[in-house]
Amino acid sequence: MITAYKCKACGQMMYPYHYRCIKCGAREFDKVAPSDSAKLLTYTIIEQLPWGFDERGRVLGVIEFTNKVRAMALIDVDADRDEVKLGMKLSVHWEPVRDDYGEKVYGIVCRPA
């Protein structure tokens, strides 16, 4: 799973890593593990994917974990895309999100909770 970073000076939560805090510029952080549930802030359903994907209708979203870490994630709703709603509760998993020349690349995968 991803590691998020909390600024020791101002408490700002960050993901991915920055060498300086995006809010106050401080350089020291506590590592934070994201919680195992999240809500959906926004999403899209991509019908025209970039090179490297042999599929249509991939749902990507921006999620906010219950401990306020934010990230992009793959939203796995099988065939039922009407299920996807803003604000919906999600369970969070660490699973392959793309295949890079035979090598599985892992990322955040969410399913309706």
Added chain:
Amino acid sequence: MKPVVIAGAGMIAFERRDDDSLVDMLAMASLRAMDDAGLGDHPVDAVIVGNMASGLFNHQVSVASALVDKLSLYPAAAERIENGPASGGSAIKHGYQAIASGMADVVLVAGGEKMREVIGPRATDVVAYMAQPEAEYVYGVSLPAMAGMFARLYMKKYGVTAKHLAQVAIKNQANGLLNPYAHIHMKITMEGILTHPDSVVSNPIVADPLRLYDCCPVSDGAAAVVMTTPEIAKTLSSKPPIEVAGIGQATDTHALHEREDPTDLKAVRIAAEKAFAMARCAPQDVHVAELHDAFTILEIAESEHVGFFEKGEGAKALANGVTSLDGHLPINPSGGLKARGHPVGATGVAQAVELVWQLRGEAGERQVRDAVNAFMVNFGGFGNNVVATVLRRES
């Protein structure tokens, strides 16, 4: 700083150009700008090329040196400026700095991209390289997908509808019909792209809620300007030099999810504020604008963020015809990225070329009347590096 003007402007038609290399396109656009400026044998001190990804699209790098060679402009200094889709706007900024500082007297700025050398999904992938690698790119995000996620929130928050988005496309493609340099010459209607049941086929979803006609095409093309001092410009040609009155640039977080309010295009707002402050004018003083409508939602959002309209009023202004060619504030008379096309590195320079023509009264059938102040936004990344520019005709 010395005042800086654009003395000459030129471009080639944006389209699929299988027979021309990137450097050929840059050279053809450059010659038009040089001839337009009346440059003759006057030396060019520097050549600056705006380009995002020649190495990936065309297997060629050091394209500014290659352009100097094609045009036999040795020993001019030469650099390529890469700032994603804002490469053109950034290249003009660097041209400005070279003249204003006194380091150069005459600078040729050319922007170009040859994207159709690769197939569509590959082009989508190359453009997606500007996303945050481990937090965005790995998921298969495309730029339309980022715009889709932005659009979903923006539409909900400000009452923008699919009909408003279609109105941007219809307006800009109507303007594009009047622009011989535009990639897309096709009249579209609300029925054809939205309200008719068959529109789900003629205008399919690309990245929900955005459809095909909400997205700019993938194009080849180049545009160029000659920048110099007002004094030198007057010795070259009788055409009115166009003052580069203000330039502003601003950045924002790389990852979309790290923005406190993901509907706030902070870099657009700050870049515009800086450009207007430098030009000592206000959004209300602008007579014509070229905004970066890579996606229809962006024209509406940018028109609000730069200060033309209050938040939530941009779509209404559009619907009321304010931003149409015959409206109070025409936006994208060229057809914008939507119709002119978006060869990534060419776009910022093409926006400036259009505005030079508008300010000189050379824009033909799409001429906006009596424009003195013109404004452009060149939007890099998904809004994480934005260049705004004010151009002005001497009154």
